[in-house]
Amino acid sequence: MRERRVRIGAVGLGGRGQGQLWELMSIPGVEVPAVCDIYADRAAEGAAKVQERLGTQPTVYLDHSEMLAKERLDAVLCCTTWITHAAIAVDCMRAGCDVAIEVGGAASEDECREMVRTSRATGKFCMLLENCCYDRNEMSIFRMAREGVFGELVHLEGGYRHDLRDEIAYGRENRHGRLQNFIHRNGELYPTHQLGPISKLIGINRGNRFLALRSVTSKARGLCAFLLREKGAEYDLTEQVFNQGDVTDTTITCANGETIHLVHDCTLPRPYSRGYAVQGTKAVFQEAPLGAAVYIDGVSALHTWEDFEPYCKQYEHPLWQAYKDAEQHAGGHGGMDYLVLSAFVESVRLQAPPPIDVYDTAAWMAVTYLSEQSAAMGGMPVPFPDFTDGRWIEREPFRRGRYCLEEICPEFFA
């Protein structure tokens, strides 16, 4: 069956935006009539990609407001810098477009509230593109949890532990958005990669919610040490005061009693890890330095970790099974980028609620500004706003489908 065509504009064409645009165009039925970046060369590069992949010439814009005023779009893919996501999302919804924004945190409560208010007022959706919700391990863990392997979930952990010293430190040379954030801010700047999957596991915004948060941060030494080694003492940023501590620890408490521990760690040498851990009354999963491991009470040898891979296969999510069967392995980040973009396009096409909705988007992004407030007060707990205004207690039913993140819906994989 031929898919209904959807017209999607692409805003923000740095490294991530170019990759996501390319991936987006691999989804059948997607048209890209417009591309936009404040840098003309990046916008032109995006246009060339559209020409190469779809054989059409999009209109190039340097200002998203002009694009929204002139184009007739169904939706917008926004891959701009962290502090611009919320405002652009609001503009898109007001212009009658659904919108997907790349991941990052919010700088204020008002940004989050405005996204929610606008989505409700316009009927347009705002979906955070949290690709890690669709990663293979995360989806198998989700299935294990829904099938009761972990018992009742008690404690969850995750982090963004990614050595990004060169990307951040050379932000001026690369025209990259992170540098100014690391100079001026201090807190959990990138909370959603593991918080997304965790939130879906424990029903945040659907019968559960974040109650309070506390954050502490370490001193900041990694970037200056790196620059001194790489550039020598004469390079101006070697004496820069970076506010952002090298390691930020955040603990979130939830209405149903779970605790969540997040770690942000991007400016010290280390191999990549999201440090995912899921602990319940019957089992524990842990992403460890040398591989993921699981321990199941009464199944694993006493006090002995087991390799997670056999369980990952046994509990493969049908979406991953279908993805592997279709042999679409070329996708970014092992396939999760393709899956999260497919979820977005499906919701645009069906004019239906996305699996990550505006309440999820607001709550997950809010961790950043709340963590900055808590860290500034030496780790004082701060209350978590309820962006659903009580709807979390009794929500409308979620939409079932292949990309559903609330339950597995086998009827869509028959």
Ligand SMILES: NC(=O)c1ccc[n+]([C@@H]2O[C@H](COP(=O)([O-])OP(=O)(O)OC[C@H]3O[C@@H](n4cnc5c(N)ncnc54)[C@H](O)[C@@H]3O)[C@@H](O)[C@H]2O)c1
């Ligand atoms: N999900 C993932 O796995 C993943 C991976 C990498 C990056 N990201 C996220 O993607 C986003 C972009 O990352 P990046 O590394 O490409 O950053 P970047 O700073 O290199 O690129 C951002 C681009 O947005 C443009 N931009 C900023 N404001 C704009 C505006 N008002 N209108 C139009 N364009 C504007 C900038 O000119 C730049 O080209 C960030 O939120 C980042 O956290 C996600």
